[in-house]
Structure formats: C-alpha cells, structure tokens
Amino acid sequence: MQSEIGHQNSQWRCRKCGTLLGVATGDEVEVRYKTAVYRVRGELATDCRKCGTANRLDTRHPRHERRCA
Numbered sequence: 001m002q003s004e005i006g007h008q009n010s011q012w013r014c015r016k017c018g019t020l021l022g023v024a025t026g027d028e029v030e031v032r033y034k035t036a037v038y039r040v041r042g043e044l045a046t047d048c049r050k051c052g053t054a055n056r057l058d059t060r061h062p063r064h065e066r067r068c069a
Helices: none
Strands: 010-013 020-025 028-033 036-040 043-047 054-058
Touching: 020 054, 028 043
Parallel strands: none
Antiparallel strands: 010 020, 020 028, 028 036, 043 054
C-alpha cells in the first residue's frame, strides 16, 4: 500500500494499523518515543511498535512525490 505525504506538518502513519510514527515538516520528520525526540532527513525505516508492520519513508523526494510504504 502506498500513500503520500504532501502537506506541511503531515503525519507519517503505519500503513497497516494507522499508528502515528512521526510528523513531517518540510524535508524533516520528527519521531518521538517516550522522552526522546529525533528530527531526521533521508530514508527512514521502522517496524510499527503496535502491529510490527515494516514502514518506510524517504524525505529526499519533493513533497508531492514523497512516498510511504
């Protein structure tokens, strides 16, 4: 399943269960877990902490082409 992130402050959600994984602002994604806050650029990959589904996001593409898998 493919979806797009196209608006400022867009949410990156698990493609299977919809759990919030991060928030995209411009070319960065902010990922929070407990007290840690990470702001990252580039290709991100994580397993959903609720359902275990593998999720990927690449911030290097222009906003209208940015894809999540």
